[in-house]
Amino acid sequence: MSKIMIITEKPTAAKKIAEALDEKGSPKEVQKRKASYFECSRNNDILIVVYALGHLFELKQTEPGWKYPRLDTEWVPKYEVIKKDKSSKPLINLMNKLAKDIDQFIVATDYDIEGSLIGYLSLVYACNAEPNKATRMIFSTLTKKDIVESYESPSSLDFPMIDAGQVRHEVDWLYGINLTRALTLSVKNVAGWFKIISTGRVQGPTLSFVAKRDYDINVYVPTPFWGIKIIGEYEGTKLEIEFEKKKIETLLDADNIVKDLRNTSATIKAINRRKRTQSPPSPFNLSGLQSEAYRHFGFKPSRTLALAQKLYLDALISYPRTSSQKIPESIDVKQILKNLETRKKYSAEAKQILKIEKLIPKQGEKTDPAHPAIHPTGNKPTRRLTPSENKLYDLIVRRFFALFGEPAVKESIRADLVSGKHKMYLRGLRIIEYGWMRYYKPYAYTKEKEIPSIIEGESLSLTSIEREDKFTSPPARYNPSSLLKVLERKNLGTKSTRSGIVDSLRSRGYTLNDTFEISTLGYATLDTLETYVPRVLSIEFTRHLEEEMGQIQDGAQRREEVLAEAKRDLLTLLKTFKEQEKEIGQALVAGLQRYWKAKEELGPCPACEDGTLIIIKSPKTGKRFVGCTNYREKKCEQTFALPQKGIITPLEKECPHCGHIMFQVRSGRRKWETCVNWTECPGRQEDIQELEKRRKQRSEKKEDKK
DNA sequence: GCAAGGTC
Secondary structure, rough: EEEEEEEEEEEEHHHHHHHHHOOOOOOOEEOOOOEEEEEEEOOOEEEEEEEOOOOOOEEEEEOOOOOOOOOOEEEEEHHHHHOOOOHHHHHHHHHHHHHHHOEEEOOOOOOHHHHHHHHHHHHHHOOOOOOHHHHHHHOOOOHHHHHHHHHHHOEEEOHHHHHHHHHHHHHHHHHHHHHHHHHHHHHHHHOOOOOOOOOOHHHHHHHHHHHHHHHHHOOOOEEEEEEEEEEEEOOOOOOOOOOOOOOOOOOOHHHHHHHHHHEEEEEEEEEEEEEEEEEEOOHHHHHHHHHHHHHOOOOHHHHHHHHHHHHHHHOOOOOOEEEEEEEEOOHHHHHHHHHHOOOOOOOOHHHHHHHOOOOOOOOOOOOOOOOEEEOOOOOOOOOOOOOHHHHHHHHHHHHHHHHHOOOOOEEEEEEEEEEEEEEEEEEEEEEEEHHHHHHHHHHOOOOEEEOOOOOOOOEEEEEEEEEEEEEOOOOOOHHHHHHHHHHHHHOOOOOOOOOHHHHHHHHHHOEEEOOOOOOOHHHHHHOOOOOOOOOOOOHHHHHHHHHHHHHHHHHOOOHHHHHHHHHHHHHHHHHHHHOOOHHHHHHHHHHHHHHHHHHHHHEOOOOOOOOOEEEEEEEOOOEEEEEEEEOOOOOOEEEEEEEOOOOOEEEEEEOOOOOOOOEEEEEEHOOEEOOOOOOOOHHHHHHHHHHHHHHHHHHHHHHHHH
């Protein structure tokens, strides 16, 4: 009898592996203070299944000081670097203690670069085990079959993969930490202000994409063009008719067309009908879910990820950080549908789908080595979901339903009309078969457009002809969802990190509001990097790193060589940077000053024409209030009182009650939104009542518990 | 006080 330790990446994986390997299928979960592990028996062996929580170890500089350059690092427990982290210590301590009388170690983390590294570091630094004697379980799904097979035919640790992972961490650390410090300290040394100005392998290109778009919009010159708006009539029904050309280049041409068509009728020359089938959509992977949730609910991708994580922890949906669009056969879709059938909200659709003889879900193209596509588990919620959680859950359930639907069939009709030398079109669209759209209902919509039944040779009168004056428009600004898609397409960041990186542009102050308009600070940072470190702005940096990681995995390069080269390059960069620190600092300070100034403005003054509202600190009383920029010259007397505590950030919206500007107040852990007119606003009375009501409910609940 | 990558 021997004692075997299996190291996994996360608690849910540990549980599944323990259940699959335990002879009775019911492993014992042993609680140890703030951590736990699973114990099972198999073939007279005792299996101890422990879990990490992603990375438990981090890189730390070996030399002290918040300075640059810092080129040497070592692996240390996460809690040594991140003060707030409370979870890594109990897990590392538990592994350390349990490892003392283990005969055999098995790494069973996700089979990818980061997973292999997580396993290796836990093995070496938490368990003090000899990695050459440990083995590796390799599985692609957490099904009993895969787990048992991988347990029975173990491999050795994949050292080239682990090396590649280490290099990824080290290069990102070297560039990210050193350049961020260089930027930040240049400002500190020039102006004495401490404001983190960050960059990195992914942040750099992301900022540069947004800047490129901002630039394209700023230099865009709209050109005029003209359109023709035609309303026709057929047996008393008014019809919108499309002119053959959507864009007419000159005013003269447009006017001539209007003249030609006025008071005429058009003859129907041909009627074209085309049937088109539309297959069901693919199962959700994380980015698909994020993009759909943004479209329908306006949720930022980072919010969708956070909500999905909660649903996953409540066992309502499968693991959300997946890139797979496949529902493998091992998932019992019938059981999931049966469970959903018991829910009033979903029973009708589930019942209908369960009538289908062979339940085969639609599959998408993308795969993931570790997890299937996002799908509901069918479990009933054990608590009341928040409105946002409910929305996201509903979207996931209905998308799952849609996978079993028939293709939708649409028919488009185009009637070709002629009047004199001009051609026009009358278009209609109708849905013949709803198919999967029935199941995905609120989230699948096609505008149907009815047209009367007409036949070739008939004519209809053109009752109104109007010229439309238009301008071409610049490219659209990014939104959180479209920017995330760009990162995905360029293979920058990962499914778990992209949404956070998109948010970081805003939280660092590189962009204003959520419109991805670049701030003066963003421009100054970009300018500096372009001049001194263009490499960190290009996606080539990532491509090069990927290449070298590949070579390490193929055995064509050694980790130490790649690292030495990275350090050498970085050191020359940092040297020139330090020599120019003063100029760099001055440029960044200028951008920062203008950024802060820009931020202080809350919006137009409601009382006068040319003023803007700003936050003013009274020199006499020291109290802050909102006033008009014309207040100081006594041209405008508009003022609003402000709460005296907390950080105030203006919001891009108006109060629904009084129309005044809204802002957010953050005081300690609390934050709330209110309008600038809060002392007078009628809506605030309602808010106060609402707050009172909630407070009462809360205190009642507390009493109930007692 | 910093990166990017896992995870809760």
